[in-house]
Amino acid sequence: MPVTEPDDLRARLDAARSVCVLTGSGISAESGLPTFRGVGGLWRTHRVEELASPQGFARDPLLVWSWYAERRKAHASVEPSPAHFALAALEARIADFTLATQNVDSLHLRAGSRNVLELHGKMREAKCNRCDERRPLDDVLAALDTPDVTLSDPNVILSLSKDGRSPLLHHCGGMWRPDIVWFGEALPAHVLEAAFDAAARAELMLVVGTSGLVQPAASLATKRCTRAYVVEINPEETVLTAHVDRSIRARASDVLPELAR
Ligand code: OAD
Numbered sequence: 186m187p188v189t190e191p192d193d194l195r196a197r198l199d200a201a202r203s204v205c206v207l208t209g210s211g212i213s214a215e216s217g218l219p220t221f222r223g224v225g226g227l228w229r230t231h232r233v234e235e236l237a238s239p240q241g242f243a244r245d246p247l248l249v250w251s252w253y254a255e256r257r258k259a260h261a262s263v264e265p266s267p268a269h270f271a272l273a274a275l276e277a278r279i280a281d282f283t284l285a286t287q288n289v290d291s292l293h294l295r296a297g298s299r300n301v302l303e304l305h306g307k308m309r310e311a312k313c314n315r316c317d318e319r320r321p322l323d324d325v326l327a328a329l330d331t332p333d334v335t336l337s338d339p340n341v342i343l344s345l346s347k348d349g350r351s352p353l354l355h356h357c358g359g360m361w362r363p364d365i366v367w368f369g370e371a372l373p374a375h376v377l378e379a380a381f382d383a384a385a386r387a388e389l390m391l392v393v394g395t396s397g398l399v400q401p402a403a404s405l406a407t408k409r410c411t412r413a414y415v416v417e418i419n420p421e422e423t424v425l426t427a428h429v430d431r432s433i434r435a436r437a438s439d440v441l442p443e444l445a446r
Contacts, residue, residue, distance in 0.1 A: 194431075196390050197414060197446060203281040204379075205387035206272060207405050210272060211394020211419060212437045213290055215266030218259060237367045242314070246353055250358055253363045254326050257308055265296035268393070271445035273297035283383035287395060287402050289365055302380045304372055306365040306400050315359025325361045327421035328352035372401065380405055387413035393437050394418070397425035 198204065210220040221228045235241040235248065242249045273296045277284040285302040286293055291309055293301050311325045312318065329352055353360045366372055384390065384405045390413040397403040406415055407428055415429040418440050426432045433440055 194416060194433075198275070198444065199281075200388035201279070201387075203383075203386045203413075204275070204279050204283070204389045204391070205383045205405070205411070205413065206275075206282075206284045206391045206393060207402065208272075208284065208286045208288060208393045209291070209395025209397075209402075210288055212268050213263075213288055213292055214267065214394065215268050215436065215438045216263040216290075216292060218263060218290060220272060220394075220396075221442070222398070231290060233368060237365070238369055239314070239367055240369075242360075242362055242367070246362070249362070250325075250353070253308065253322075253365075254329070257322060257326065260292070260308060261291040261319060263292070266293045266438055268441045269293055269296035269298070271438075271441035272393075273299075275441075276444040281386065283380070283387075285380040285383065285402070285405060287399065297333060302376050302383070304366070304376060304380060306363070308363060310364040311361045312364045313355040313357060313359040314362045315355065316357040318355065318357070319364065320361070322363060325352065377401065381410060384411040384413070387411055389413055390415045391441075392417045392419075392429065393441070394423075395423070397423045400442065 201362050208216065211223075214220050214223070220226045231252070232336075235245065236252045256433070269292050272284060272293065274299055276284065283294055283302060284298050285304055287305050289303065289306050291307060291310045309322055310319045311322045342436055355361060390406060390411055392406045393413060395403065397406065403425060404410055406417075406425055412433070417423065417425055417429045417432045418435065418437055420434060422432070422434075
C-alpha cells in the first residue's frame, strides 16, 4: 500500500503473540467527532478547568452536565469508522489483543471490540461523587431533561424538582456526575493496571490518533512500559514520534482497514 508499506507491518502482526493498541481521539475524528487539541478541538474552544475538573463541577454542575449532554448526543449521532471496525477485526484474529483507549465515546465497543480498557472512563455511565454508585448516564440526562428541569436554565438545577430535590442529588448526599476521568483525578486503578500489563506483554503495539500529551496513558507506548515494536499511526508528528520504532504519517482509516484485510 502506497502510504504505509503494510507488508512488513502485516508480517509483524501475524508473528506477534500479543498485541496492544493505544487509541486517542484521532481515531474518532474519522467518525466526525472533534479531537481535543487539533483545529476545532474541544480544548481549543472550551475551558477545560470549568468542564472537566472536580472544582468546575462543584462550581457549576449544570454547566458541566449541559456540556456532557451535548457530547453524549454527538457520540450517539455518529457511527464507528472503518478504523474502529478494523481494530475489532484484528482482535478476532489475535488471541492476546488489548485495546487501551483514551476515548470515552464507546465507538470501539460499538464496532465490536471486546477487550477494551477505557482509561479515561466512559460516557455511558454516571457515578455518585461521594459513594461511587453507578447508573446509566442516560437516566440522569432523562431526569434532567424534564419540563421541570431544563438544561438551559442554570438557576433551576439545584433547587428544583417536585419533591424539592435536584435530580443530581444521590440519596447518600453526593451528586451524580459523568463517569469520566477529569483533570487532577487518577485513572481507574484496575483499568490502568491491566493496560500496563498488556503493554508489558505486547510484542507489537499500535499507537493510533493520540497526541501523546496526556499521562499516564501516553507512557504505555514508551520503552519504560513496553518492549514491543511500537508503530505510531498519525497524520502529524507527536511527542511520541521520536520514541517509537516506526511512525506512519497517515490517517487511521488509511492504514488499519488495509492491515486487517
Ligand atoms: P488530541 O486532540 O490531543 O490528539 C489527537 C491526535 O489525533 C493528534 O495527534 C492528531 O494529529 C491525531 N489525528 C487526527 N486525525 C487523525 C486520523 N484521522 N487518524 C489518526 N490520527 C489522527 O487527543 P488525545 O490524544 O486523544 O482526556 O487526547 C488525550 C486526552 O486529552 C483525552 O482522552 C482527553 C484529553 O484531555 C480526558 O478527557 C481525561
